[in-house]
Amino acid sequence: xxxxxxxxxxxxxxxxxxxxxxxxxxxxxxxxxxxxxxxxxxxxxxxxxxxxxxxxxxxxxxxxxxxxxxxxxxxxxxxxxxxxxxxxxxxxxxxxxxxxxxxxxxxxxxxxxxxxxxxxxxxxxxxxxxxxxxxxxxxxxxxxxxxxxxxxxxxxxxxxxxxxxxxxxxxxxxxxxxxxxxxxxxxxxxxxxxxxxxxxxxxxxxxxxxxxxxxxxxxxxxxxxxxxxxxxxxxxxxxxxxxxxxxxxxxxxxxxxxxxxxxxxxxxxxxxxxxxxxxxxxxxxxxxxxxxxxxxxxxxxxxxxxxxxxxxxxxxxxxxxxxxxxxxxxxxxxxxxxxxxxxxxxxxxxxxxxxxxxxxxxxxxxxxxxxxxxxxxxxxxxxxxxxxxxxxxxxxxxxxxxxxxxxxxxxxxxxxxxxxxxxxxxxxxxxxxxxxxxxxxxxxxxxxxxxxxxxxxxxxxxxxxxxxxxxxxxxxxxxxxxxxxxxxxxxxxxxxxxxxxxxxxxxxxxxxxxxxxxxxxxxxxxxxxxxxxxxxxxxxxxxxxxxxxxxxxxxxxxxxxxxxxxxxxxxxxxxxxxxxxxxxxxxxxxxxxxxxxxxxxxxxxxxxxxxxxxxxxxxxxxxxxxxxxxxxxxxxxxxxxxxxxxxxxxxxxxxxxxxxxxxxxxxxxxxxxxxxxxxxxxxxxxxxxxxxxxxxxxxxxxxxxxxxxxxxxxxxxxxxxxxxxxxxx
Numbered sequence: 246x247x248x249x250x251x252x253x254x255x256x257x258x259x260x261x262x263x264x265x266x267x268x269x270x271x272x273x274x275x276x277x278x279x280x281x282x283x284x285x286x287x288x289x290x291x292x293x294x295x296x297x298x299x300x301x302x303x304x305x306x307x308x309x310x311x312x313x314x315x316x317x318x319x320x321x322x323x324x325x326x327x328x329x330x331x332x333x334x335x336x337x338x339x340x341x342x343x344x345x346x347x348x349x350x351x352x353x354x355x356x357x358x359x360x361x362x363x364x365x366x367x368x369x370x371x372x373x374x375x376x377x378x379x380x381x382x383x384x385x386x387x388x389x390x391x392x393x394x395x396x397x398x399x400x401x402x403x404x405x406x407x408x409x410x411x412x413x414x415x416x417x418x419x420x421x422x423x424x425x426x427x428x429x430x431x432x433x434x435x436x437x438x439x440x441x442x443x444x445x446x447x448x449x450x451x452x453x454x455x456x457x458x459x460x461x462x463x464x465x466x467x468x469x470x471x472x473x474x475x476x477x478x479x480x481x482x483x484x485x486x487x488x489x490x491x492x493x494x495x496x497x498x499x500x501x502x503x504x505x506x507x508x509x510x511x512x513x514x515x516x517x518x519x520x521x522x523x524x525x526x527x528x529x530x531x532x533x534x535x536x537x538x539x540x541x542x543x544x545x546x547x548x549x550x551x552x553x554x555x556x557x558x559x560x561x562x563x564x565x566x567x568x569x570x571x572x573x574x575x576x577x578x579x580x581x582x583x584x585x586x587x588x589x590x591x592x593x594x595x596x597x598x599x600x601x602x603x604x605x606x607x608x609x610x611x612x613x614x615x616x617x618x619x620x621x622x623x624x625x626x627x628x629x630x631x632x633x634x635x636x637x638x639x640x641x642x643x644x645x646x647x648x649x650x651x652x653x654x655x656x657x658x659x660x661x662x663x664x665x666x667x668x669x670x671x672x673x674x675x676x677x678x679x680x681x682x683x684x685x686x687x688x689x690x691x692x693x694x695x696x697x698x699x700x701x702x703x704x705x706x707x708x709x710x711x712x713x714x715x716x717x718x719x720x721x722x723x724x725x726x727x728x729x730x731x732x733x734x735x736x737x738x739x740x741x742x743x744x745x746x747x748x749x750x751x752x753x754x755x756x757x758x759x760x761x762x763x764x765x766x767x768x769x770x771x772x773x774x775x776x777x778x779x780x781x782x783x784x785x786x787x788x789x790x791x792x793x794x795x796x797x798x799x800x801x802x803x804x805x806x807x808x809x810x811x812x813x814x815x816x817x818x819x820x821x822x823x824x825x826x827x828x829x830x831x832x833x834x835x836x837x838x839x840x841x842x843x844x845x846x847x848x849x850x851x852x853x854x855x856x857x858x859x860x861x862x863x864x865x866x867x868x869x870x871x872x873x874x875x876x877x878x879x880x881x882x883x884x885x886x887x888x889x890x891x892x893x894x895x896x897x898x899x900x901x902x903x904x905x906x907x908x909x910x911x912x913x914x915x916x917x918x919x920x921x922x923x924x925x926x927x928x929x930x931x932x933x934x935x936x937x938x939x940x941x942x943x944x945x946x947x948x949x950x951x952x953x954x955x956x957x958x959x960x961x962x963x964x965x966x967x968x969x970x971x972x973x974x
Contacts, residue, residue, distance in 0.1 A: 253594045255325045256587055259334035263506040263533045263602035267499050268559065270338040270353045270386070272377035273363035278393040281452040282363060283339045285491045287322065288455075321545075321557060321588035321604060328500035335499060336587075336604040352544040352615055354384040355517065355627075356559040356604055359503030361495070362388050362420065366395045366412065366449075367402070369903070370419040371875070373936065378420070382427045382438075385516040387509075389447070389502050390420055390440045391495060396451040399477045406470050417447055446502050450491050454482040457491035459498060506533045506602030510561065517542075519758065520625030529562040535600035539563030539571060539621040543613045546662055552584065555593065556610040556619070563621060564600040565607060573610060574618040574626035583609030614662045628752070637870035637915050637939055639681040640688045641706035642695070649701045653678070656699050660691055667691065681711055684937070710870060710916040712957065713942050714817030715826045716740045716863030722832055723862060725855020727847035731837035734806070734852055738859040741788065741826045744770045749786040756783050776828075782807050786825040787814050798836045798843065805845055806831065809852025818857040818968055819867055820957035825942070827863070829856065861968060867950050868942035870915040875908065875936055882929040883907040889925050893917035894946075912940060 259265055271283055323336045338353040354360065360381035364370055381388055392413055398404045404412065421439040428438055440446040442460050450457025456473075463469055466489050476485045511531040520527060529537025543558040570579040586595040586606045599605035610619055618626035644653040654671055657678055661669040670679040682688045692705050719739035726733050741749075745767070748754050754766035767777040772788075781791040781803070789810055793799060799806075810829060817824040837843050874895065876886045886909050887897045895913025902908075918937060925933050945953065958965055 252325065253587070253589070253596070255332065256323045256334055257596055259325065259332060260596075260598075260600055260603050261535065262334075265331060265333045266336070266505055266602050267333060267359060267503045268336045268357040268506065268509075268602075268604055269359040269361055269499055269503055270357045270381070271361045271363060272353075272381065273365075273374060277363050277365040277368070277371075277374075278452045282391065282393065282491070282495070283322070283337065285452055285455050286335075286337065286495060287324065288492060321606070323587045323589065323604070326496040326500060328497055333496075333500045334603075335496065338604075351380050351384075354380050354386050355542060356544040356557075357386055358506065358509035358513065359499065360386045360388045361391055361499065363391050363393050364416055364420065366392050366416065367397050368877070369416050370423065371936070373938065374420070375423055376938065378423050379427055382424070382431070385431075385509075385513045387438055387502075387504060388420075388424060388440065389498055390417065391448045391450070391457070391498075392416055393450065393452050395449050395473075396454055396477055396482075399474050406474060409470065409474075413449060417442070444502075445498060448494050448498055450494065451482075452491065454486060455491050456482065456485040456489050457494035458489055459494050461497065461501070462489055462494045510602075514561065518625065518627050526562065526620075526622070526624055529601075533601045534562055535564045535602075537562040537601070538624075539565055539569065539619070540624070541565060541571075541605065541607070541619040542627050543610070543615060543617040543619060546613065546615050548659070549593065549608075552593075552608045554611060555606050555608055556613045556617075557588070557604065557606045558619075560599055560601050560603050560605050562601050564598050565605055566598045569621065571610070571619050571621055572623050573612040574620075576612040578612075580610045580612055580619075582607055615664070637681075637711050637872075638684060638688065638919075639679050639709040639711055640692070641709075642678045642680055642692065643704050645702040645704055652699065653695070653701050653703065656695055656701065660695075664691075679709075684939075708919050709960070710914075710919075712820065712822040712870075712945075712953075713825045713868040714819050714822050714860070714865050715824065715868050715942075715944070716860055716865050717944070718864045720859045720863035723855050723859040725851040725853075725858070727843070727851040729837075729842060729847055731842050732847055732851055733835040734831065734855050735833040736852070736855045736859050737830050737832065738856070738863045739828045739830075740863070741786070741828050742771050745772060745788075746786045746826045749783060749788070754783065781831070782810070784811050784814055785823065787827045787829065790828065790830045792830050792832050793834060796834050796836065798838065798840075799834055801840070802834075802836055802843055802848055805843075805848040806834075806852050808845070809849040810856055812849065813853040813856040813860075817865065818861055819865060820954045821961055821963060822867070822957065824860065824865075825868070827860065829859075857968070866947075867945045867953060869945045869953075871912050871940050871943050872915055872918055872937040873910070873912050873940045874918070875910050875938075876925065876933050877903070877906045877908055877935070878929050878933040880907055882932055883909065885928040886925065886933055887911075889921070889928050893921070914945075915939075 321338050398409050424439050445461045448459040514530045540562040541558050543556045545557040547555045565585050569582045585599050586593045593606050644650050657669045668681040716738050720737050722737045748770040754763050764777045779790045782789040814824040878886045890911040893913045894917050897911040899910040
């Protein structure tokens with residue numbers, strides 16, 4: 246029997262024993278060593294050979310991942326590990342570290358109960374470390390810490406035991422500060438989730454040289470930091486690996502400190518599901534009952550050239566088997582399960598059944614997208630997966646040969662299904678399709694995959710930045726009159742505070758929530774009590790308030806009024822970019838008593854025009870996306886690096902020494918950051934390393950507004966002159 250077959254059988258034998266299952270994700274900043282670490286774990290579990298671990302990067306299965314040397318797609322693998330005489334099943338997801346692929350991290354966190362956060366000992370906690378921690382904690386996922394590349398402190402920085410200890414403690418302190426800050430407001434996390442060396446929730450080591458230690462492993466093997474430094478300096482890394490193998494240290498930590506599904510689901514289900522907590526289905530999910538109704542949360546959609554679409558996700562209740570007919574949230578009818586399996590890195594191994602508490606790969610769920618709830622009975626779906634950043638950059642894509650157009654449209658729709666952080670706009674008339682994503686690399690990878698995997702030659706346009714529009718002042722009350730002059734609406738607009746916009750963006754107040762809960766969330770974010778009671782609709786980061794009193798026929802017209810508002814907010818008055826952060830009040834309405842005279846053709850244009858005029862009166866401005874930039878660079882190139890930020894309408898916020906490098910931190914508009922990578926390389930002779938993080942939107946300088954608005958209007962084929970009322974530029 247092959248080794249692989251044996252591992253699959255071992256996994257199958259443990260699937261029914263949730264107390265011995267651990268579902269975990271490995272997450273970190275880009276290049277801190279997640280995929281190399283995962284290789285070590287696979288080798289420890291006997292899935293790849295010990296010699297190639299660390300170089301094979303088994304989880305980077307796509308060609309472009311191997312070429313670029315970064316993880317782009319989250320990859321799943323199931324393995325077994327013996328801990329304290331008991332075999333455990335570990336379902337692991339290796340996630341990307343690059344900010345452009347953060348959506349994969351968020352979705353992976355929904356499927357797991359523990360996150361192993363990897364931090365580079367030399368670089369310390371970086372911006373993306375903070376982001377992945379936030380993504381884990383928001384999903385109720387418990388963190389532990391592995392400090393990687395400790396060998397560099399010994400061999401490159403020549404640090405002694407004392408200096409080394411101080412540096413490692415500083416990393417732990419930083420990570421704990423982040424955890425404390427994020428868990429303070431989480432009432433459902435009762436235990437202390439900070440990490441510590443003494444309790445074994447911190448490990449150290451070198452994924453490249455395959456050794457690792459933790460307090461429990463030191464007690465077991467009798468090795469201390471002095472021994473490690475001696476062996477590392479004497480170049481006896483193989484001996485170090487043999488005496489304290491990394492995979493044992495990390496997998497022991499996983500079995501010891503991460504919760505099993507039985508402990509995790511009672512805490513996680515209320516956090517990610519808003520259904521009736523007294524219902525049978527709530528009980529079977531919290532009890533991880535394999536005999537209950539089937540509930541699967543789809544976190545990832547992939548394509549297998551032979552099997553077609555594969556939906557991967559966490560089974561919260563019941564047992565998934567071939568041939569079942571299941572509902573997919575938000576779609577009609579049922580889908581039939583064609584096969585079920587578990588992941589072995591790039592390969593999928595079919596099994597008979599996958600019970601609750603496991604991560605499954607299912608084919609046949611053709612209606613599912615990443616984020617769908619799949620179940621054997623109709624039920625309240627799980628909360629939608631909130632992605633921390635929104636698309637900031639767009640490219641147009643067109644097929645080089647018109648014959649490929651139908652295939653390209655199909656491929657783009659598939660791309661949007663696999664990655665919800667991508668937005669696709671298909672214009673059937675012009676044959677031009679717009680893809681919006683998290684950054685230049687994100688779109689570049691998608692473009693390459695369309696060409697390489699689908700064999701469709703494409704032309705891509707220059708990157709276009711995504712803007713927003715937002716009111717700056719309260720407006721007067723504005724009247725909107727319908728084309729037949731029989732209906733009138735009276736509307737005003739005021740800007741929302743940053744706290745409220747953030748609350749709406751994070752999905753902490755939505756129309757799906759019970760009204761009382763929504764009111765409290767809005768009041769906590771600063772909305773006054775009276776206003777929070779009159780919320781009629783929330784659209785994006787905009788709130789619509791109904792301040793009218795007893796108007797005849799308004800109830801049956803309200804749906805059209807909201808449709809008019811949504812249309813107006815989708816395409817703002819300045820440049821048809823989405824509007825954000827506005828509080829819209831409907832003060833009064835005069836409606837024709839005959840329903841035929843207050844149909845969509847009358848109400849929608851009246852409301853739309855009134856809202857646009859109110860927004861103009863509220864001094865609406867264009868907002869541009871900005872990015873936080875961090876550059877690590879040798880001292881002599883510091884001036885050139887900070888010059889690169891300042892020369893891009895950016896500002897430098899901080900400069901400080903870290904090890905032998907200078908760190909420059911600042912912010913700059915996304916538009917100016919296009920092409921940054923080649924410029925910073927030439928400015929610093931290739932010696933700088935940098936990363937960017939999307940930091941939301943800010944009002945664009947007044948002197949740049951008219952020109953930018955004109956450019957966008959021209960690109961969109963709109964009239965170049967602005968509406969009459971816009972006269973403040």
